[in-house]
Amino acid sequence: MFFKKLFSPRGHLKPKNQDFIPKTREKMSTEFKKRLQNSADIMENEIGVSGITLFSIGTLIDKTMLHRDIIDSLKEVSSDSIQKIMEHLSIGEIEKTTQMEKAVQAALDGNVIIFLEGNSAVLLAKIPSSVGRSISYAQNESQVIGPQMAFTESIMTNITLIRSYIKDTSLCIENLQIGTRTNKLVSIVYLNGIVSEQMVGSLRKRIQEIKMDGILDSSVLEQLLAENSLTIFPQMALTERPDRVSDWLLKGKLAIFVDGSSLAIVCPQSFMEFFQSMEDSNVNWQIATFWRLLRFTALFLSVFFTALYVASLTFHYEVIPQTLLFTLSESRAKVPFPPIIEALLLEFIMELLREAGARLPTKVGQTMGIVGGIVIGTAAVEAGFTSNILxxxxxxxxxxxxxxxxxTMGNVIRIVRFPLIILAGFWGFYGMMFGFCFLLLHLLRQTSLGSPYLAPFFPPRFEDWKDSIIRLPLSLTNKRPDLTRAEDEYKFDPIKAKKHN
Incomplete structure (x- = not known):
């Protein structure tokens, strides 16, 4: 083991001081360029005759700040102490290091290395270039009532948005690095005193145990953090809305941000919460309850309606009313395929249209979806490939x-329909019931960061039913959900609130 640590993989002796900062400018320049593979965007600026040299990566720093805040300031400095140079600079983020590896990594994060001839330490001044877009509207989670802002690809901007909603000293942010090559910055955000410390420790450990070359987006990290990678159902929520993340943080959940991604990961998450919108909290409880019931009705309609059609026409004519049966027979008189083939063919065409509309440019995609659906649907009926009712x-x-x-849950619903149609085509209602029981048992087995996926119905938590499929008035939902196992269980004191009213 001693020789394995002493020798590098190629068999050469590894010097003990290889990771220290060289004291001469020539050696520092050679080592810095060598570690960055002599990249063309390496910058090296010598300042007068003071022995100060700046090393940086030109594509990652703000050149205006470089000249205004560093070069112009250091032209007047004549000092042989790195500490005095540090006191002379007026940059917010600046630190000192004696490790070459840390200095190179800081340069990759948008820092300028300030080197003074003869010193074994360097200064790291952070002046990253501002690459990215400004704050805009939410594209995938739009709402009529409520804030319209969405996250950007800048992790600092995203955390700033969260702090603008939650101005509390208990808001805690932990930074971690993941990806052996990408070295992505990941931030865990939670409210100390509300969140479960066990959940924080479990999530931190999972992130630290990820060993990959690169993680470029939150959606990739969400797949790696999932407890069951074989399930099709999402176990953590991806959202682009800062108001939604803030609301979940107040309930005792954790949020994860990845630098370069406009989506935040929130956990733990239950199956019911994927059908809840942030807009539900911004309207009266009667309207919010109606919307939620409508969404769950749409869920069962989308998953089981086509399978019900196939099972009824293949095995169970007796469940169809006589008047409707005559219309169905007349509509399918020219169709040469059995119901299962007819349904799968149309579902496949619908998915093709949806995918083509999503991949094409916006204006062309909308036209493709509308015109393509009308033209193909009309042509399929006239050609006798399918019926009007289907x-x-x-x-x-x-x-x-x-x-x-x-x-993500919408994509799951699209896919789950296909096996249910096949089961209905082969075994009728028995196949549908088998598929439903399989899905139910599968959901019962899932967990999200150790919390039950079908909460609050399994295990039953009657107190949390007030904000699940239905939403009761906010004055009655004073308790945080048991899903999060929050240390502070109550949002407010209901007795005091009642007296106040």
Missing amino acids: IIIISLGALGSFVTPSY
Whole structure:
């Protein structure tokens, strides 16, 4: 073991002081360029005859700040002490290091290395270039009532948005680095005193145990943090809305931000919460309850309606009313395929249209979805490939999947329909019941950061039913959900609130 540590992988002796800062400018320049593979965007600026040299990566720093705050300031400095140079600079983020590896890594994070001839320490001044877009509207989670801002690709901007909503000293932010090559900055955000310390420790450990070359987006990290990678159902929520993340943080949940991603990961998450919108809290409880019931109705309509059509026409004619049966027979008189093939064909065409509309430019995609659906649907009926009634059923199922506020859960609903149609085509209602029981048992087995996925219905938590499928008045929802196992269980004292009213 001693020789394995002493020798590098190529068999050469590894010097003990290889990671220290060289004391001469020539050696520092050679070592810095060597570690960055002599990249073309390396910058090296000598300042007068004071022995100060600046090393940086030109594409990662703000050149205006470089000249205004560093070069112009150091031209007047004549000192042989790195500490005096540090006191002379007026930059917010500046630190000292004696490790070459840390200095190179800081340069990759947008820092300028300030080197003084003959010193074994350097200064790291952070002046990163501002690359990214400004704060804009939420594209995938739009709402009519409430804030319209969305996260950007800058992790500092995203945390600033959260702090603008929660101005509390208990808001805690932990920074971690993941990806052996990308070295992405990941921030865990939570409210200390509310969140469960066990959940914080568990999430921190999971992130630290990830060993990969690179993680470029929050959606990739969410897959790696999931407890069951084989399930199709999302176990953590992805959102672009800062108001939604803030609301979940106040309930005792944790948020994860990845630098370069405009989506935040929130956990733990239950199945019911994927069908809740932030706008539900911004309207009266009667309207919010109606919307939630509508979404769950759309869920069952989207998943089971086409399968019900296939099972009824293949095995169970007796469940169809006689008047409707005559209309169905007349509509399918020219269709040469059995119901299962007819339904799968139309579902496949619908998914093709949806995917083509999503990948094309915005204006062309909208036209493609509308015109393509009308033209193909009309042509399929006239050619005898399908019936009019099935087109209506498929369209209702597609609309039902669009009602879901979560994009990831909407994708799950689209896919789950296919095995249920196949089961209904082979075994009728028995196949549908088998598929439903399988899905139910599968959901019962899932967890999100150790919390039950079907909470608050399994295990039953009657107190949390007030804000699940239905939403009661806010004055009655004074308790945080048991899903989060929050240390502070109550949002407010209901007795004092009642007296105040």
